[in-house]
Amino acid sequence: MTVTLADVAARAQVSPATVSRVLNGNYPVAASTRERVLKAVDELDYVLNGPASALAAATSDLVGILVNDIADPFFGIMASAIQAEIGGPGGRAGGERLAVVCNTGGSPERELTYLTLLQRQRAAAVVLTGGAIEGAAHRAAMDAKLRKLADAGTRVVLCGRPPAPEAGAIALTFDNRGGGRELTEHLIGLGHRRLGYIAGPEERTTTRHRLEGHRAALAAHGIEEDPRWTVHGRYDRRSGYEATLELLRRDPTLTAFVAANDTVALGACAALRDSGLRIPQDVSVAGFDDLPFSIDAVPALTTVRLPLAEAGARAGRIAMGREEPPPGGIASVRGELMVRGSSGVPRA
Amino acid sequence: MTVTLADVAARAQVSPATVSRVLNGNYPVAASTRERVLKAVDELDYVLNGPASALAAATSDLVGILVNDIADPFFGIMASAIQAEIGGPGGRAGGERLAVVCNTGGSPERELTYLTLLQRQRAAAVVLTGGAIEGAAHRAAMDAKLRKLADAGTRVVLCGRPPAPEAGAIALTFDNRGGGRELTEHLIGLGHRRLGYIAGPEERTTTRHRLEGHRAALAAHGIEEDPRWTVHGRYDRRSGYEATLELLRRDPTLTAFVAANDTVALGACAALRDSGLRIPQDVSVAGFDDLPFSIDAVPALTTVRLPLAEAGARAGRIAMGREEPPPGGIASVRGELMVRGSSGVPRA
DNA sequence: GTCTACATAGAAAGCGCTTGCTGTCACGTT
DNA sequence: AACGTGACAGCAAGCGCTTTCTATGTAGAC
Incomplete structure (x- = not known):
């Protein structure tokens, strides 16, 4: 029925061992023999099991990439970059690896289960992208699992995720706090004093860090924050739209709206427009991430650019052992403030 | 070192066979025994190999999802929906399956190689999303490969891809031709007679079908098309921007711009704006797909909505054998014209 | 011309799990 | 009282490959 190594061996008149060695190419095989084997492989249309x-x-060529939301370009861009480096087919030489991306949907259980599945498959490496889920219990469970994976020889890399020293994983962390702070300072510099903040889900580290940066900027400039100026929601447009309306309801005098990310910012813009406010004449808006579409917003979005593709590529290389991990196993990746049309001087 | 089935068996004082049966749950095992085994599994922290x-x-729980560009929400949305149905962790009961998405980047070789890798892993099912790559040779190679997969027991489903009868795959096809035609007819109905078309890459079926629909509409209304009115490019914003500039250069009297998809349309909008043209007063713009951000464009994009999530979910269910394949193994999924602010009556 | 060394090929022992088949009880039947 | 009959549990034979160890042939080395 299905062709096996033995069939190929028979056809090439060699032992299965030899065929295996030709296929894996890590043992001397005479050129003539190799050729004969390859020919047989081809003729029989053999596919390794x-x-x-x-x-x-006792190893596999699977590499797992965990993302929170595959439909979100934030993750798509990172995943794409990681995968390109992993090799996937067409990548670097050295044995093709199957880079697989797993969509956790932000659920702690699924995250854990995927890790188990990957562990079960004896994955060669695992890259976890994006913010982690807060919560001591989950955190401990994750760390334990990651450590187990690492101990079993799976390389574990975090990309855009806070370090997990317990887990012994390499971490490329985004400086969300710094970026958030810089962004808000820009707004403050323009003269804004009443800033609304549309945060992401509470249980995400990304959410917390960005918000902390925002508040740090406020504090540094002696601006006292009204608790009503912060609304939490999901990381999607819809949520941004609604949160903005809510913010407007709570305090119509806000002059700037800082969103947890660009997608949310887009929703915010829509809500403001629908409320008859002009950007940036009446209110300023800022996002985070600098996704490709952000420059196309009208006006273009002021945001913090995160080097998603670069970080992903680096994480991929590290996962493949093709690049040295950063000293201490942890590197912080900074964002870059992109000032564009959506932020301006507040109305007098 | 690593815990095996035998270890669990020893600890639970049963045979390995029994442990296996408890884990797979397809053979009667006394409740008390089962409990003992489960306890041992837990204590030993056993993970199946x-x-x-x-x-x-002779089967695995891997399900492959092939996408052309994982950073593109068009694919992300479908992949997400498919994966949700596949079960992945957290999905329906019945043995967890590892849904893996593979990014071909639109390269024929990678597409084929991924299929081989999946075949090598003895994947339970494979879902191919989005347009296929044109070309008789590649097409034949794909069909052969898909057939081989199908013969080996892997369920093969195409989602948003033209049918491949040779390959014996189930196909959920998007009616790109019909959608393209309807869209252009809408524009013609508004009074447009000089329409530029920003097409995707030549070698994609999606590109060709949408363009054919566009031309069919033109022909149906007796509009003779100037060959200069079509420009090909990639499916990204940048490409749309440049193509639009080129179109404007070739014929500044165009009154409408139809883009191959929404992302490209966004680039087109930017180019038109930068050229000092107002939408829709001066020129109309239309996209395709109705991605989430399209409604946020200013003005909101007139486009053809494709039920990406629904189609993906259905493809996923079919792949899992949880839904009957459509009669004949082929179903055409229609798009829906969404008329929004970006299209209007041409200037007199 | 015998001996050591090297290059290459084969034999065979698993890797950790599934599953067909073969027991072994404990019951309910006749 | 003898006997089918389920319900469970275990034995053991692989699944298709990798890899260690061994065998063989050939080429220099002395």
Whole structure:
């Protein structure tokens, strides 16, 4: 029925061992023999049995990439960059690896389960992207799982996620706090004193860090924040729209709206427009991430650019052992403030 | 070192066979025994060896999802919906499956290689999303590969891709031609007679079908098309921007710009704005897909909504054998014209 | 011309799991 | 009282590959 190594061996008149060695290319095989084997492989249209090979060799060529939301370009861009470096097909030489992206949907259980599944497959490496989920219990469970993976030989890399020293993972962290602070300082510099903040889900580290940066900027400039100026929601447009309306209701005198990310900012812009406010003449808006579409907003979005693709590529290389991990296993990746049309001087 | 089935068996004082049966739950095991085994599994922190299990059972719980560009929400949305149905962790009961998305980047080789890798892993199912790559050779190679997969027991489903009868795959096709036609007819209905078309890459079926629909509409209304009115490019914003500038250069009297998709349309809008043209007063713009951000464009984009999530979910269910395939194995999914602010009556 | 060394090929022992088949009880039947 | 009959549990044979160790042939080395 299905062609096996033995079939190829028979056809090439060699032993299965030799065929295996030709295929793996890590043992001397005479050129003539190799050729004969390759010919047989081709003629028989032989495809290696992955599970069998993984079982015998005790390693697999799977590399897992965990993302919170695959439909969100924030993750898509990182995943794409990681995958390009992993090799996937067409990547660098050295044995093709199957880079698989797993969508956790931001659920703690799914995150854990995917990790188990990956562990079960004896994945060669795992890259976790984006913010982590807050909560001591989950955090501990994750750390334990990651450590177990690492101990089993799976390389674990965090990309855009806070370090997990307990887990012994390499971390490329985004400086969300610094970026958030810089962004808000820009707004303050323009003269804004009443700033609304549309935050993400409470249970995400990304949310907390960005908000902390925002508040740090406020505090540094002696601006006292009204608790009503912050609204939490999901990381999507719809949520941004509604949160903005809510903010407007709570305090119509706000002059600037800082969103947790660009997608949310877009929703905010829509809400403001629908409320008859002009950007940036009446109110300023700022996002975070600098996703590709942000420059197309009208006016273009002031935001903090995160080097998503670069960080992803680096994480991918580290996961493949093709680049040295940063000293201490932790590196902080900074964002860059992009001042564009959506932020301006507040109305007198 | 690593815990195996045998260890669990020893601890629970049963045979490995029994442990396996408890874990797979497809054979009667006394409740008390089951409990003992489960306890041992838990205490030992046992994780099944995926490859070994796949080898012995001759099936795996991997499901592959092929996408052309993971950073593009068009694919992200479909992938997300498919994955949700596949089960991934947290999905329906019945054994967790590892839904993996593979990013082909639109490269024929990578597409084929991923399929081989999936075949190698003895994937349970494979879903191919989005347009196919044109070209008889590649097409034949794909069909052969898909057929082989299907013959090996892997369920193959196409989502948003033209049918491949040769390959014996289930296909959920988007009616790109019909949508393209309807869209252009809307523009013609508004009075446009000089329409520029910003097409995608030539070698994609999606590109061709949408363009054919556009031309069919033109022909149906007796509008003769100037070959200069079509420009090909990539499916991204940048490309849309440049193509639009080129179109403007070739014929500044165009009154409407139809883009291959929403992302491209956004680029087109930017180019038009930068050229001092107002939308829709001076020129109309239309996209395709109705991605989430399209409604946020200013003005909101007239486009054709494709039920990406619905189609993906259905494809996922079919792949899992939880829904009957459409009669004949082929279903055409229609788009819906969304008329919004970006299209209007041409200037007199 | 015998001996050591190297290059290459094969034999065979698993890797950790699944599953068909074979027991072994404890019951309910006749 | 003898006997089918389920309900469970275990044995053991692989699944298809990798890899260690061993065998063989050939080429220099002395």
